[in-house]
Amino acid sequence: MSPASRYELHAPEIPAVSSAAPIPQKAEPGLLLQDRWRLSREKPFFDDEFSTIFKARDVRDSREVCVKVYRDAGPIAVQRFRRSVELLLTFRGRFNEKGCRVEGSQTLDLLLEELRSQTNLSDYASAHSFVSHMNFRSCFAEIISYSHDKEWMPAMDVETNLLFIVMEIPEVSLRDRLNECVHTKSALKVDEILQIHWALVTMVCGLHTEGYINLDIKPATLFRYRNAKGKEMWKLLDLDGAVRTGAQVRLQDLPYVQEYAPPELAQLYLKGQREGGRIKLSRSMNVWSAGMCALEAVALMPVYDVKYSWYQKWKQNKGGNTNFLASIAGEKSNLGLEKVIPQDLREGMQFVSDDMGHLLEIMLVKEPKHRSSIAKCLLHRWFVKKRQQAFNARWGIEDEEEELEKKKEEADEEEEEMAVPTEVIPEDLRAYIKAQLAKSAAERTGVPVKEGTLEEDEQGDSDRRDKREKSIEKAGCEKKARSCTIM
Numbered sequence: 457m458s459p460a461s462r463y464e465l466h467a468p469e470i471p472a473v474s475s476a477a478p479i480p481q482k483a484e485p486g487l488l489l490q491d492r493w494r495l496s497r498e499k500p501f502f503d504d505e506f507s508t509i510f511k512a513r514d515v516r517d518s519r520e521v522c523v524k525v526y527r528d529a530g531p532i533a534v535q536r537f538r539r540s541v542e543l544l545l546t547f548r549g550r551f552n553e554k555g556c557r558v559e560g561s562q563t564l565d566l567l568l569e570e571l572r573s574q575t576n577l578s579d580y581a582s583a584h585s586f587v588s589h590m591n592f593r594s595c596f597a598e599i600i601s602y603s604h605d606k607e608w609m610p611a612m613d614v615e616t617n618l619l620f621i622v623m624e625i626p627e628v629s630l631r632d633r634l635n636e637c638v639h640t641k642s643a644l645k646v647d648e649i650l651q652i653h654w655a656l657v658t659m660v661c662g663l664h665t666e667g668y669i670n671l672d673i674k675p676a677t678l679f680r681y682r683n684a685k686g687k688e689m690w691k692l693l694d695l696d697g698a699v700r701t702g703a704q705v706r707l708q709d710l711p712y713v714q715e716y717a718p719p720e721l722a723q724l725y726l727k728g729q730r731e732g733g734r735i736k737l738s739r740s741m742n743v744w745s746a747g748m749c750a751l752e753a754v755a756l757m758p759v760y761d762v763k764y765s766w767y768q769k770w771k772q773n774k775g776g777n778t779n780f781l782a783s784i785a786g787e788k789s790n791l792g793l794e795k796v797i798p799q800d801l802r803e804g805m806q807f808v809s810d811d812m813g814h815l816l817e818i819m820l821v822k823e824p825k826h827r828s829s830i831a832k833c834l835l836h837r838w839f840v841k842k843r844q845q846a847f848n849a850r851w852g853i854e855d856e857e858e859e860l861e862k863k864k865e866e867a868d869e870e871e872e873e874m875a876v877p878t879e880v881i882p883e884d885l886r887a888y889i890k891a892q893l894a895k896s897a898a899e900r901t902g903v904p905v906k907e908g909t910l911e912e913d914e915q916g917d918s919d920r921r922d923k924r925e926k927s928i929e930k931a932g933c934e935k936k937a938r939s940c941t942i943m
Contacts, residue, residue: 672697
């Protein structure tokens with residue numbers, strides 16, 4: 457062996473590694489995840505090209521949950537999954553179970569500074585206190601578990617190669633609720649519209665406090681829940697569309713609802729097609745998209761689908777995606793986008809509430825610099841009642857309306873228990889039951905029952921029976937007489 461070959465280096469043999477991602481197991485009803493979450497055979501809550509939200513059963517604690525399962529484990533799906541888990545855990549860490557903020561954020565201070573430039577000093581002082589202590593954790597579905605590795609970092613499940621998130625179970629989506637109103641030819645009540653609008657504004661404001669925007673908020677991902685006290689509240693179930701504020705993205709990579717696209721987003725898209733480059737995202741875009749979703753809750757359908765709207769004219773022209781965004785951007789002014797809210801819908805909103813109409817108008821301003829910020833929307837007079845309720849909940853004060861409603865429900869239940877179903881109980885037995893109820897009520901109040909009262913009640917029932925029999929007999933005679941006259 458030569459001296460040179462003695463020191464010759466040989467590369468170690470490295471086993472070949474496949475570049476393909478692991479094939480995930482098919483998510484189907486009956487599948488058991490982490491030996492705990494069994495997917496239900498019922499209809500999914502939500503289903504799109506990226507994920508499916510199943511109803512599931514916690515076999516360990518015997519409770520109902522929902523599980524969001526991603527269709528694949530590619531780079532885009534992993535990015536969406538990790539972002540959703542990160543945000544849900546962030547809101548869970550910022551606030552305790554009672555809704556009190558235990559951690560601040562740098563972006564929250566930036567949001568408050570923006571609010572300071574739009575309000576006077578006295579309004580800013582009260583707004584600063586409210587926004588700083590607002591419980592944004594209650595605006596999003598509560599996370600219970602997720603697929604993870606040994607260090608509990610968000611990752612693929614080892615057994616199934618699936619990405620999934622386990623969350624609290626909802627009742628119904630806003631899309632199904634609006635469809636129900638359309639089918640029954642009814643409208644949402646004012647209080648329910650107020651709850652939906654409050655949920656939309658607070659969840660967008662919560663995302664802004666963490667430095668994110670979400671242009672993919674839509675009725676299909678907004679769900680109704682019930683808290684520990686049985687009170688209804690609306691929460692956002694899907695956070696896959698959250699993107700960092702100020703990020704430079706391509707439109708094809710941005711999750712957004714086309715019908716809710718703000719004019720400046722459409723303008724940037726058209727400019728990017730002509731000149732190239734990326735789109736810079738701003739918080740004002742999210743105000744427009746949330747306003748369009750809030751408007752749909754009033755109109756029961758996307759406002760572009762309202763009869764005689766400019767969108768109907770665009771559909772007749774069979775325009776493509778570029779033509780649609782050009783219409784939103786204002787390059788096709790003949791379609792009349794300046795009037796986003798049709799006149800008949802505007803009059804209807806003013807009839808319901810002037811405050812509601814004013815809120816939607818300041819959210820749907822075409823010029824971003826004149827559009828209201830989300831923090832200012834949170835302080836709008838349309839939400840006076842909701843802010844008071846949030847303040848009372850923070851300090852554990854029972855709302856007066858809730859107390860009155862609770863007392864009314866208790867009174868109705870007591871009256872229902874005391875009521876006697878006349879259609880199934882014979883009259884003699886009904887008289888006996890009434891007598892026993894009157895006797896027990898007198899014993900509770902300490903007022904003695906007058907003698908003869910029960911006999912008078914029984915006599916009254918007997919008289920009513922006699923009158924009913926006589927009226928039936930008289931009607932029969934008259935009918936018989938008429939038939940004889942005709943013959």
